Amino acid sequence: MMTIGEAAAASGVSAKMIRHYEAIGLIRPQRAANGYRAYAEADVAVLRFIRHARDLGFPLETVRRLLALWRDRNRSSAEVKRLALDHVAALEAKAASLRAMAASLRHLAEHCHGDERPDCPILDELEGLERVERA
Amino acid sequence: MMTIGEAAAASGVSAKMIRHYEAIGLIRPQRAANGYRAYAEADVAVLRFIRHARDLGFPLETVRRLLALWRDRNRSSAEVKRLALDHVAALEAKAASLRAMAASLRHLAEHCHGDERPDCPILDELEGLERVERA
DNA sequence: CTTGACCTTCCCGCCATGGGAACCCCCATC
DNA sequence: GATGGGGGTTCCCATGGCGGGAAGGTCAAG
Numbered sequence: 559m560m561t562i563g564e565a566a567a568a569s570g571v572s573a574k575m576i577r578h579y580e581a582i583g584l585i586r587p588q589r590a591a592n593g594y595r596a597y598a599e600a601d602v603a604v605l606r607f608i609r610h611a612r613d614l615g616f617p618l619e620t621v622r623r624l625l626a627l628w629r630d631r632n633r634s635s636a637e638v639k640r641l642a643l644d645h646v647a648a649l650e651a652k653a654a655s656l657r658a659m660a661a662s663l664r665h666l667a668e669h670c671h672g673d674e675r676p677d678c679p680i681l682d683e684l685e686g687l688e689r690v691e692r693a
Numbered sequence: 694m695m696t697i698g699e700a701a702a703a704s705g706v707s708a709k710m711i712r713h714y715e716a717i718g719l720i721r722p723q724r725a726a727n728g729y730r731a732y733a734e735a736d737v738a739v740l741r742f743i744r745h746a747r748d749l750g751f752p753l754e755t756v757r758r759l760l761a762l763w764r765d766r767n768r769s770s771a772e773v774k775r776l777a778l779d780h781v782a783a784l785e786a787k788a789a790s791l792r793a794m795a796a797s798l799r800h801l802a803e804h805c806h807g808d809e810r811p812d813c814p815i816l817d818e819l820e821g822l823e824r825v826e827r828a
Numbered sequence: 829c830t831t832g833a834c835c836t837t838c839c840c841g842c843c844a845t846g847g848g849a850a851c852c853c854c855c856a857t858c
Numbered sequence: 859g860a861t862g863g864g865g866g867t868t869c870c871c872a873t874g875g876c877g878g879g880a881a882g883g884t885c886a887a888g
Contacts, residue, residue, distance in 0.1 A: 561865075561866070562865095562866075562867095563864095563865065563866080572845085572846085573866090574845070574846065574847090575844080575845070575846095577867095577868095578844075578845075592852090592853060592854080592866085593852085593853085593866080593867065594853085594865090594866055594867080595866085595867090603820065603821075606820075606821050607819050607820055607821070610818065610819045610820075610821060611819050612844090613794075614794050614797065614798050614819075615791065615794040615798075617843075617844090618843080618844075624816070624819065627816065628816050628819070628820065630811075631811060632811065633811045633813075634808065634809045634810065634811065635805050635806050635807055635808060635809075635810055635811060635812060635813040635815075636806075636807045636808055636809065638805065638813045638815050638816055639802050639805045639806075639807035639813070639815065640807075642798055642801065642802045642805070642815050643799075643802050645798060646795045646798050646799045646802065649791045649792070649794050649795035649798070650791075650792070650795045652791050653788045653789075653791035653792045653795065654788075656750065656784045656785075656787050656788035656791070657784070657785070657788045659748075659749050659750040659784050660781045660784035660785045660788065662749065663749050663750075663777055663780060663781050663784070664778075664781045666777065667774050667777045667778050667781065670770050670773065670774045670777070671770050671771075671774075672770055672771045672774035672775075673769065673770060673771055674769045674770075674771065675769065675770055676765075676766060676767065676768045676769065676770060677770060678768075678770040678773045678774070680770075680773050680774065680777050681759070681762065681763050681773055683745065684742050684745045684746050684749075684759065684763070685738065685741075685742055685745075685763065686738070686741050686742070686745060696834075696835070697834095697835075697836095698833095698834065698835080707876085707877085708835090709876075709877065709878090710875080710876070710877095712836095712837095713875080713876075727835080727836095727883085727884060727885080728835080728836065728883080728884085729834090729835055729836080729884080730835085730836090747875090752874075752875090753874075753875075754874095
């Protein structure tokens with residue numbers, strides 16, 4: 559049994575977040591006589607699981623479902639796969655959206671002199687003049 | 694002079710957000726005798742500017758600087774361009790991070806049967822078994 | 829004069845995380 | 859046995875960018 563600090567060091571999850579995960583019901587450590595949270599190896603494994611899932615960008619609500627599936631020996635891998643692929647789609651949609659922003663902004667910036675003069679197609683676009691160079 | 698609802702309709706920014714932008718000092722509408730906010734065309738132009746900048750993913754603090762540059766007739770386009778290109782870099786970094794997550798998760802999912810059986814490399818990875826198929 | 833559509837301010841929620849205050853606990857050292 | 863420091867505990871606040879909603883004021887049309 560370890561303290562929260564030890565569990566944090568062992569799992570790579572900050573003590574702050576470990577308490578948070580407990581508050582939202584992802585983990586339920588025991589309590590020592592002095593009131594300190596007491597973590598077993600299995601708890602640390604859960605924390606590592608959570609961290610890995612977070613590293614892949616899963617929202618905590620999905621992490622909760624993944625944890626449930628992980629613990630369920632009768633799970634179907636199809637269900638896990640569905641959660642994963644849904645998340646892949648969400649990630650790719652978000653990435654595509656960001657790349658689209660980057661591309662149009664980069665395009666605008668390419669047409670900006672970038673010198674001491676005030677003329678700037680970027681500001682023109684933001685103002686809503688619907689871009690000069692499109693004409 | 695228009696009310697906040699009219700300004701919202703004209704600018705495409707919700708009344709809620711218009712008040713928020715005012716609270717953080719991006720816009721300063723006048724007040725009518727009855728206490729209602731009163732927006733001129735110039736205010737609506739500011740709101741549209743904000744919306745366009747937000748559509749390109751600029752954080753509000755950067756929008757604030759862009760607005761200042763927009764209003765400054767002696768601005769240098771170089772400064773605008775720098776803000777823009779910094780933001781492009783941030784967007785691309787974020788997009789790359791998301792795509793990396795999507796790619797590794799997709800890879801894991803490809804090796805998941807996705808049937809009624811419980812075996813699942815996705816869960817194995819999350820557990821931290823460091824992926825079987827890498828061997 | 830009521831109704832309803834608008835306006836006002838203020839508070840709370842999301843998501844995931846960090847910072848910090850105020851207090852308790854335990855161990856080592858003097 | 860006192861003290862100090864490095865834990866732990868709870869609780870509140872902040873981030874960013876928005877939404878929901880309550881409680882109340884205002885105005886125009888019926």
